Amino acid sequence: MTLLVGSLQLGLMYGLLAMGVFISFRILNTPDLTAEGSFTLGVAVSATVTVAGAPYLGLLAAFLCGMAAGALTGLLQTKVGIHPILAGILTMSGLYTVNLAVMGASSNVSLIGKETLFQRLFTQLAPMPKDSVRLLVGAVLAALALLALVWFFRTHVGLCVRATGNNEAMVRSSSINASAMKILGLAVSNGCIALSGAIVAQYQGYADISSGIGILVVGLASVIIGEAIFGRRSVTLGLISAIAGSVGYRLIISLALSTNLFPTYFLKLISAVIVAVALSLPTIRAGLLRRRIRREGKKLA
Amino acid sequence: MLEIRDLEKTFARGTVNEHTALDGIDLTLPDGDFVTILGSNGAGKSTLFNAITGAFWPDRGAIRLDGENITYQPEHVRARKIGILFQDPMKGTAPDMTVAENLALAYTHGRRFPLARALQKKDADFLRDRLAAFHMGLEDRMKMKVGLLSGGQRQAMTLLMATVAEPRLLLLDEHTAALDPATAEKVLDITVRTVRERRLTTLMITHNMQSALALGNRTLMMERGKIILDLAGEERDRLRVEDLLRMYSGRQGRQLDNDRMLLGK
Numbered sequence: 412m413t414l415l416v417g418s419l420q421l422g423l424m425y426g427l428l429a430m431g432v433f434i435s436f437r438i439l440n441t442p443d444l445t446a447e448g449s450f451t452l453g454v455a456v457s458a459t460v461t462v463a464g465a466p467y468l469g470l471l472a473a474f475l476c477g478m479a480a481g482a483l484t485g486l487l488q489t490k491v492g493i494h495p496i497l498a499g500i501l502t503m504s505g506l507y508t509v510n511l512a513v514m515g516a517s518s519n520v521s522l523i524g525k526e527t528l529f530q531r532l533f534t535q536l537a538p539m540p541k542d543s544v545r546l547l548v549g550a551v552l553a554a555l556a557l558l559a560l561v562w563f564f565r566t567h568v569g570l571c572v573r574a575t576g577n578n579e580a581m582v583r584s585s586s587i588n589a590s591a592m593k594i595l596g597l598a599v600s601n602g603c604i605a606l607s608g609a610i611v612a613q614y615q616g617y618a619d620i621s622s623g624i625g626i627l628v629v630g631l632a633s634v635i636i637g638e639a640i641f642g643r644r645s646v647t648l649g650l651i652s653a654i655a656g657s658v659g660y661r662l663i664i665s666l667a668l669s670t671n672l673f674p675t676y677f678l679k680l681i682s683a684v685i686v687a688v689a690l691s692l693p694t695i696r697a698g699l700l701r702r703r704i705r706r707e708g709k710k711l712a
Numbered sequence: 713m714l715e716i717r718d719l720e721k722t723f724a725r726g727t728v729n730e731h732t733a734l735d736g737i738d739l740t741l742p743d744g745d746f747v748t749i750l751g752s753n754g755a756g757k758s759t760l761f762n763a764i765t766g767a768f769w770p771d772r773g774a775i776r777l778d779g780e781n782i783t784y785q786p787e788h789v790r791a792r793k794i795g796i797l798f799q800d801p802m803k804g805t806a807p808d809m810t811v812a813e814n815l816a817l818a819y820t821h822g823r824r825f826p827l828a829r830a831l832q833k834k835d836a837d838f839l840r841d842r843l844a845a846f847h848m849g850l851e852d853r854m855k856m857k858v859g860l861l862s863g864g865q866r867q868a869m870t871l872l873m874a875t876v877a878e879p880r881l882l883l884l885d886e887h888t889a890a891l892d893p894a895t896a897e898k899v900l901d902i903t904v905r906t907v908r909e910r911r912l913t914t915l916m917i918t919h920n921m922q923s924a925l926a927l928g929n930r931t932l933m934m935e936r937g938k939i940i941l942d943l944a945g946e947e948r949d950r951l952r953v954e955d956l957l958r959m960y961s962g963r964q965g966r967q968l969d970n971d972r973m974l975l976g977k
Contacts, residue, residue: 568826570809570817577806584765584803586791586821586877 416542418665422658423549424610425633427556429653431603432630433637437649438564439576439596444499444627445484448506449477449601451623453608455513458520458618466528470609477605478598480506485594510620518620527613545614552610553654556603563599564646572596573646604630625679632682633657635689714741714881714913719763719773721937733759734770735937741881746907746914746928750921750956755934757917761883764915766790777880795874797867797887804870807859811850811869814858815839818873842872846902864895868902875906882907884916900927921953933960 428450435443453473460469480502487498514520532544539547563569575582575592582589604626612618637656641648660682668675719737724730733756741747751757763770766787775783782790797804805814816830819839836854844851846868850861858866867887875882884903888896904927907914918924924931931948933941933956941959943951 565829565831566827567816567820567824567830570813570830571821571826573809574806574814574817577808578803580803581806583787584791584796584798585818585873586788587817588788 413542414665414669415662416546418661419658420542420545420549420614421611422661423546423553423654424614425607425629425661426549426553426654426657427603427607427610428626428630429633429637429657430556430560430650431600431607432627433634433649433653434560434596434600434603436631436634437576437643438573438646439593439600441488441495441576442499442627442631443481443484443597443600444496445480445502445506445597445601446499446604446627446630447623447625448503448510449480449605449623450608450626451510451620452476452480452506452513453605454612454618454622455510455520455620456605457609457612458522459513459515461522461527461613462520462525464526466526466531466613469613470528470606473609474602474606477608478602480605481597481599481601482594484601485590485597488597489590489593507620514618514620520618522613522616522618527616529613548610548614552606556606557650557654560599560603560650561647564650568592568595572599625682628679628682628686629660631686632689633660635686636660636663639689713743713776713778714739714764714915715774715776716740716760716764717774717776719760719770719775721759721763721768721770732937734763734773737773737937737939739932739939741913741915743913744911745930746912747916747930747932748924748928749915749917749932749934750919750924751917751934756937757934758885759937760934761796761885761915761917764881764883765794765796792877793880794883795877795879795881796883797870797874797885799886799889801863801866801870801890804873805858805866808857810855810857811843811861812836812839812854814869815843815873815876819876821877823877839872839876842876843869846872848898862895864891864899867891867899871899871903871906875910875912878910880913882912882914884914886917886919889919921956925951925953925956935960 428446432446435441435446453476456473456476457466457469460466460472484498484502487493487501488495493501511518529545529548532548533541536544564573571582571587572592572595574587575589576596579589582592608622611622633656634653635656636659637652637654638649640655640659641652643649664678664681667673667681673681716737716739719734720732721734722730722732735756737756737760749757762768764775766782766785769784773783774781777790777793782793806817809817812831816835816839819835820828820830840851840854843854848865848868850865850869853861858869861869871887887903888899891899900923906912914928916928925948930942930944932939932943
């Protein structure tokens with residue numbers, strides 16, 4: 412039961428990350444490595460602002476900083492013409508320094524004894540069990556972000572962002588500014604990712620400079636697990652399935668950890684393997700099909 | 713009105729591959745002109761279109777649309793006034809978005825607040841009516857992803873998307889060439905109807921000499937970056953495909969080398 416509740420809490424909070432990755436990976440059609448830096452940026456900003464006494468403002472500030480980081484990667488991709496992967500790597504590397512600076516040149520910040528938004532809500536919603544409060548916060552935040560994103564991708568500008576990721580040639584010959592749409596899409600994506608880091612930092616009660624390492628793969632794994640459950644149909648369903656996939660991912664991980672299948676430090680390797688296997692499945696399936704056709708063709712000959 | 717003055721473009725200048733694609737093009741299109749363009753492979757037809765849409769900047773010369781100099785205007789800015797259809801039906805629509813979403817993209821752009829809902833009921837009704845006029849069964853597939861449609865249906869949609877925002881100029885770059893003959897005829901038919909009804913100023917590249925002479929009110933023939941024939945009025949009305957071929961070889965001193973043009977006649 413604790414296992415389930417814990418997975419649900421973390422899954423919802425990391426669901427924001429999964430939605431952010433879904434936006435860059437599936438809607439914009441670019442693997443965006445900025446995520447590694449923007450997640451930590453969210454962690455750092457949220458922790459620092461919380462220490463200063465404003466946990467809610469911390470979430471907002473983290474979201475805005477994440478958007479700025481995404482926009483920077485977008486600018487590098489479009490206005491300067493740097494390869495999308497390299498643009499992400501450049502921003503991510505640069506952010507390492509920025510993140511350290513935000514945390515006061517220290518590689519971690521503790522929130523123990525500070526008033527995080529969870530601490531506040533524990534007292535405000537007093538008789539409610541702490542685990543329920545944590546679950547509520549995760550659920551409300553994920554639901555709000557989901558609604559906002561569903562709305563956004565139905566607006567005219569949201570449609571333009573989707574079209575840019577789907578058929579850039581078409582957008583280039585239309586009156587839509589493709590560069591601006593890419594920048595905007597990456598900003599929204601990284602805003603979500605940073606917001607995820609922001610809430611996770613307050614949940615865990617500390618910020619760590621290395622919290623973003625491998626986070627893109629975690630997001631990708633969530634997106635892929637979600638697609639395995641719901642399939643790939645619409646953007647709305649894709650966003651919902653990203654959250655569901657994130658919960659699924661946490662569940663799988665915590666189950667595996669609780670049965671002592673592998674030590675905690677195996678997590679990143681396992682996530683990477685999940686993503687690699689899932690992404691190679693279509694090719695493997697096509698290869699198997701070709702082999703079967705060849706074998707049957709030979710039999711007939 | 714489209715005015716092109718002394719347009720020049722040379723690719724790979726100073727190398728062995730140097731190629732003058734546009735060699736002093738002068739062209740004036742009064743409003744409502746429907747011009748067909750013929751020419752052998754590499755004559756500069758598509759290059760001319762690319763210069764007009766802004767895919768590259770010319771080395772010299774000027775392009776004016778309704779008196780405004782658009783020679784160096786960014787692509788997406790001038791695209792508000794120019795609609796274009798390519799040969800490849802995949803180029804003009806977003807495959808993972810629905811028919812309605814694709815159309816809304818073209819229809820509402822620039823006329824509504826960016827954060828307004830893209831697909832409103834009245835737009836959907838309007839767009840469905842326009843699709844129904846094509847008689848291609850598209851009006852019943854508004855919620856379907858465009859990737860599931862046939863090439864002809866996609867091209868018809870692209871035509872609607874290119875014309876729905878009232879462009880000042882419509883460019884058609886062999887937009888029926890990749891379709892099967894029956895579908896091509898159908899798409900061509902709705903193209904002509906649309907152009908006529910809306911009195912759109914149109915440039916159409918084609919390899920079909922018959923339709924080049926039959927459609928529109930003026931025919932240009934291009935060769936090596938120049939306009940070598942500009943036919944209109946009575947002279948054009950009397951012209952047959954054979955005459956056109958004779959005129960071509962007379963001017964160029966060689967046979968026309970566009971296989972599709974010759975095979976298609």
